[in-house]
Amino acid sequence: MIWQFDTLILLLLLVAAVVSLRLRDLLAASVVFGIYSFLMCLLWAEMAAVDVAFTEAAVGAGVSALFMIATVYQTTRKSSD
């Protein structure tokens, strides 16, 4: 584990989480949530947990972002908060 990478990814993770919860456009929020999941996957690969990392890359960044975008298209794109 390289602590410089660790710290950088953790700070980006924090930024991605805040941005994804602040955005009022739900499609953009879903995409930023995908970025958050992928950063999480990088952090796990760096923590020597490669099995968890590729499950998160496939299932977290791929499938859940897809589900969320599909729901946004089925419902509405605007959010009040």
Add this chain to the structure above:
Amino acid sequence: MHFLNEHIIPFFNYWIYVIIMMLGLHAMIVKRNLIKKLIGMSIFSTAIILFYVSIGVNNGGDIQGGKPGETHGTIPVIEHELALEASHDPTKIDFRRYANPLPHVLMLTAIVVGVATLGVGLAVTQRIYRDYDSIEEDEILAKIAAAPSRQTDD
């Protein structure tokens, strides 16, 4: 300054996990949009998974004579020849060279369960939108209050 060196810097990772977890919990409670609530739920669950995976990290602190950060536990995959030798003599494997795989295995299940929960939540959101034409919690509650005996026939 002493407090900072003693409690904040060595546990920097853990402080960030707690902050991310509380962001998710705050979003689940305060946000009115149902999709925002579900994003908050996912952030909450990934923060907990991150905490568990980081417990399994081996930064060399427990190797005899080693200092933390000097040696690193690698990916817990054992080479084929070494595994064949170790099937007769388990002491051939130095387990301190690897990260602890137990939290990884437990958290694999947690990731899959989290995605299944998210999928069910999003499906319920779509169904609610079809009935109430809104995914804002306050608008849905207002519509329920206006027509308490509303029958859902589609």
